[in-house]
Amino acid sequence: MLWNTTSDPIRSVEFYRMFVQNPFGKLHTYQGAVVFGPPREQGCEVLRICNPAPTSEVLxxxxxxxxxxxxxxxLIFVEWTRTEVMSAIQAFCHQGLPLPDLFDDGVARLEGLTVFQLACYxxxxxxxxxxxxxxxxxxxRLKKxxxxxxVGGAMKANPFPLLMPCHRVVxxxxxLxxxxxxNSPDSWQLGLKRALLEIEGLHQQPSLFAFPGELATHSTMTVQ
Incomplete structure (x- = not known):
């Protein structure tokens, strides 16, 4: 059975948008989705986050x-509501504002991940x-x-991208x-990874940092 919000009303899918600028300066609208679990008395449950996609068909x-x-x-948020989760994701996509650290005490708890995945994320x-x-x-860092x-396999399997920022691993x-x-440099997926890093202020260049782990030069890209 596939997700169907009509036949399965206790679950819902909500959509978010981000704008990706191509090398010629044209903005394209990408759309992503967050799959929420059944309503909770407090907080909310996220079952899956779909990365922004260039077309509705891909999404x-x-x-x-x-x-x-x-x-x-x-991914169970202790206090955050669905509206607050969606607002945080939209603020990141539109303004580059930092997302919450899921591993801060009292923010959320994660279930169903392997020990290695949890450590990676x-x-x-x-x-x-x-x-x-x-x-x-x-x-x-993991002494592996x-x-x-x-590690790359764990990043690929990330069920909650953006909130667990695997795009920061290069x-x-x-x-990238x-x-x-x-890993095709001409793919829309790598273009998205580059856009996510630009949203966070990283300059688009062949090498993102002079030495592994150092902060790169800030970009002048405008994200609306």
């Missing part, structure tokens, strides 16, 4: 792969807004030396690496 294809029976991950939330770190750095490929040489299962 709905992503949503169609979200099968009810296969969802085991849960916790490290991504420790990367400051507007900075990047390498896959190798993340592996070393040489496990860059496994290659050791400063290149992969995103959403592809």
């Amino acid at each position: 709905y294809e992503s949503l169609s792969k979200t099968h009810v029976g296969r969802l085991r991950e849960r 916790q490290q991504t939330c420790l990367i400051p807004h507007g900075e990047t770190r390498s896959y190798a750095w993340l592996a070393e 030396y040489g496990a860059e490929r496994a 290659k050791k040489d400063g290149n 690496g992969g995103f959403m299962g592809t």
Whole structure:
């Protein structure tokens, strides 16, 4: 069974937008989605976040792969409402404002993740807004030396992108690496990763930082 808000009214899908500027200065509207669980007396439950997509067809294809029976991950906000979650995501996409750290005490709890995934995602939330770190750095932080490929696999499997900012993890040489299962530099997925970093203030250049982990030059890109 696929997500269907008509036949399954206790769950809902809400949409958000971001604007991506191409090299020629034209803005394109990307649309993403947040799949919420059943209503709660306090806070809210997020079952999945779909990254912004360049077309509605791509987004709905992503949503169609979200099968009810296969969802085991849960992101449960202790106090935040659905409206507050959506407002925070929109503020990030439109103004580049920092998103909440899910691992701060009392903000949220995560269920259904492996120990390795949880450790990886916790490290991504420790990367400051507007900075990047390498896959190798993340592996070393976990004392999993040489496990860059496994770290990349965890980033690919991230069920809650943006809120767990896997887009801040790049290659050791400063290149973007992969995103959403592809590493093709001409793909819309890598274009999205670049746009997310630009939203956070990183300058678009072949190397995002001079040394792994250092703050890059700020961009002058305007995001509306």
